[in-house]
Amino acid sequence: MNLNGKFYSGKDEKYGVTWHGKDYILKPARNEQKEIKIYAEYVASIVYRQLGWPVQNVVITRWQGIPSILVEDFLEKSDYFLPFGSMIEENYDADHADVSYSYENIVKILFAYPGIAQPCEALKWFWKLYLVDYLISAGGRNASNWGFIGHRGQLFPAPAFDNSSSFYYKLYSGMPFTGVGDPPVPRMSFRGEKKPRIAIISSCQFPLCNLATQYVIDQFSLQQIAEELRSSAVPKQIAENWFLKILCDNFTQLKQRWHSENR
The missing domain is CATH 3.30.200.120 (Phosphorylase Kinase; domain 1)
Structure with missing residues (x-):
């Protein structure tokens, strides 16, 4: 190295x-x-x-x-990363950057921005990020750390990155996780209001979010994650008493809210 x-x-x-x-x-x-x-x-x-x-x-x-x-580093030499925040700045005045990071404008930009290879797939990817950000209690997702890779004149969704501000890492004190309420509210707003991720997800108002949610409920395996962590360098106490407990709590709440709304 x-x-x-x-x-x-x-x-x-x-x-x-x-x-x-x-x-x-x-x-x-x-x-x-x-x-x-x-x-x-x-x-x-x-x-x-x-x-x-x-x-x-x-x-x-x-x-x-x-x-x-x-x-x-997922960029090839001839590629570049285009953060969603830069796409906002190209479509709105700088003074309106904060209010423009809404779901309505995310959809508008993804379907109008030149070069995006498949806008619908890009929106599906946004909801996948949103679902995992909920599961991992991500506190750092913003318009600068998700976006697109420019490759040969087209734009493709970049893989998920910059996931370190997750799992309430600032609260860790060596004791088991006991819960702190709703995960951090992201900057994205819908109809002018910011809501906890679980409220947006369980509202069932977004068809592509619904598809991603059902997929997570069907495919997510805490057991598989636990097995991989056992063979990793993450200390056992931290893995079991913190990361796995947070994932378990968030996934349990997701299932409960989802089944409640879809009865």
């Missing part, structure tokens, strides 16, 4: 490295909170993979004796 000189922005410490011929972002954890955060990103990647949905590859490692992760 060698430093390659690539620079990656963000408030956390990170370095560009090359490992086995591929470029990665190295994220060291220099304190306990950062360690929980890098494990959160790793567990989030397991959730996506268990559901069969694209996600940035994450590898747990050690660097200079420090617990760290490697997250694969």
